[in-house]
Amino acid sequence: MGKTVLVVGQGGREHTLAWKLASSPEVERLFAAPGNAGIAEVAQCVPIAAHDVEGLRRFARDNAVDLTVVGPEAPLIAGLVDALEADGLLAFGPSARAARLEGSKVFSKQLMRAYGVPTADFAVFDRLEPAAAYVREHMEVQGKSLVVKADGLAAGKGVVVAHSSAEALDALQEMMVRRVFGDAGVRVVLEECLVGEEVSVFALVDGERVVPLAAAQDHKRVFDMDQGPNTGGMGAYSPAPVYTPELQQRVLEEILQPTAAAMVREGCPYRGVLYAGLMVTAEGPKVLEFNARFGDPETQVVIPLMSSDLFEALYAVAGGRLHEVQVSFLDAAAVCVVLASQGYPGEYRRGLPIEGLRDLSDDILVFHAGTRWQDSQLVTDGGRVLGVVSRAATIRQAVERVYAEIPKIRFEGMHYRRDIARRALER
Ligand code: AMP
Numbered sequence: 001m002g003k004t005v006l007v008v009g010q011g012g013r014e015h016t017l018a019w020k021l022a023s024s025p026e027v028e029r030l031f032a033a034p035g036n037a038g039i040a041e042v043a044q045c046v047p048i049a050a051h052d053v054e055g056l057r058r059f060a061r062d063n064a065v066d067l068t069v070v071g072p073e074a075p076l077i078a079g080l081v082d083a084l085e086a087d088g089l090l091a092f093g094p095s096a097r098a099a100r101l102e103g104s105k106v107f108s109k110q111l112m113r114a115y116g117v118p119t120a121d122f123a124v125f126d127r128l129e130p131a132a133a134y135v136r137e138h139m140e141v142q143g144k145s146l147v148v149k150a151d152g153l154a155a156g157k158g159v160v161v162a163h164s165s166a167e168a169l170d171a172l173q174e175m176m177v178r179r180v181f182g183d184a185g186v187r188v189v190l191e192e193c194l195v196g197e198e199v200s201v202f203a204l205v206d207g208e209r210v211v212p213l214a215a216a217q218d219h220k221r222v223f224d225m226d227q228g229p230n231t232g233g234m235g236a237y238s239p240a241p242v243y244t245p246e247l248q249q250r251v252l253e254e255i256l257q258p259t260a261a262a263m264v265r266e267g268c269p270y271r272g273v274l275y276a277g278l279m280v281t282a283e284g285p286k287v288l289e290f291n292a293r294f295g296d297p298e299t300q301v302v303i304p305l306m307s308s309d310l311f312e313a314l315y316a317v318a319g320g321r322l323h324e325v326q327v328s329f330l331d332a333a334a335v336c337v338v339l340a341s342q343g344y345p346g347e348y349r350r351g352l353p354i355e356g357l358r359d360l361s362d363d364i365l366v367f368h369a370g371t372r373w374q375d376s377q378l379v380t381d382g383g384r385v386l387g388v389v390s391r392a393a394t395i396r397q398a399v400e401r402v403y404a405e406i407p408k409i410r411f412e413g414m415h416y417r418r419d420i421a422r423r424a425l426e427r
């Protein structure tokens with residue numbers, strides 16, 4: 001019988017997941033909560049917020065949802081998967097205890113240290129004075145750079161790469177004293193600054209079993225040449241040339257499998273997608289952070305390259321049957337360029353008309369991040385508005401195609417980076 005699936009979330013990542021799930025012959029009914037205007041083209045959107053655990057649980061139960069696919073981290077950390085499972089419902093995503101890999105940097109760093117998973121050297125502090133003394137010793141005396149990280153979730157703003165002790169001390173003051181991230185900053189991690197190329201690696205994990213998906217590179221800064229403040233991500237490409245077959249094997253053996261095994265040993269087996277943010281250093285790959293979900297906008301390039309069925313894979317993970325599925329990818333490349341609102345990642349306006357999507361060539365995919373319908377007009381409804389994706393034989397062709405098509409799209413104040421995937425092309 002055809003399956004009923006619920007996608008939780010409302011961004012470009014969730015549009016991509018919903019688009020791919022909708023193409024599965026096994027999926028009969030697809031819901032999204034709350035979704036966006038693009039998701040509404042492939043799923044029935046229901047007005048339940050992604051953080052409304054009780055509302056989602058009730059909806060899944062009342063509609064006999066066979067699989068709930070959780071996009072963002074907050075509901076995972078809040079225990080949505082635990083709540084669904086308590087009702088006998090299957091969900092794709094880790095339990096709250098397993099989602100601590102993302103929800104607590106102290107937990108993930110200590111796990112990595114205990115199990116020998118390569119990561120930056122670090123120390124944990126819950127009081128300002130010893131943390132400040134550590135900063136003075138390492139930065140002023142030894143002349144090193146340090147990274148200051150709030151323990152908990154801080155909307156992507158809880159990491160400060162400090163090049164001076166003043167910067168690091170300031171970050172400590174903000175997190176530990178002024179509590180700008182609330183309880184998330186009560187504890188901090190101070191870690192060694194790693195140098196190298198970053199790559200986002202995704203793998204399906206079902207207890208001890210690990211099936212690598214693909215790797216991608218993100219572009220976090222808002223402006224070209226990695227200038228300006230950090231954003232949720234302004235573009236991505238896959239595959240990542242830095243991620244060679246040898247490196248993949250090393251990451252599987254030194255990072256992904258040991259982490260999955262460690263979680264089992266710790267009594268909180270991980271089920272879902274494990275996103276490892278890595279730095280490829282001169283000494284080899286090291287973990288910058290783990291996330292308990294798919295990346296955004298990395299999903300917009302990884303999933304369109306997947307040639308096997310996504311529903312089957314996610315359903316198998318949720319059911320603890322990952323060994324039963326084969327996952328395969330096209331031998332091709334994908335590039336995503338995010339079109340953002342003027343002012344993003346700061347203040348921006350919403351409700352501006354979007355034009356031109358109908359004029360795009362058929363080889364282009366558009367995943368909506370922040371859009372909605374207002375009367376019969378598609379309008380902006382977020383900082384990141386659209387992800388424009390090209391799939392082609394090579395990254396170079398995908399870059400050319402995506403940038404040739406973007407000028408057809410218009411909304412007031414639209415801005416985007418012109419250098420997505422440049423690093424891959426320069427290699
Ligand atoms: P995170 O939110 O942990 O991914 O950190 C945000 C960004 O900070 C990462 O994508 C890296 O660019 C940078 N970062 C985090 N940890 C380190 C580190 N130990 N060394 C250098 N850069 C880092």
Ligand code: GLY
Nearest residue numbers: 218233295296297
């Ligand atoms: N693109 C970065 C993230 O999803 O966290």
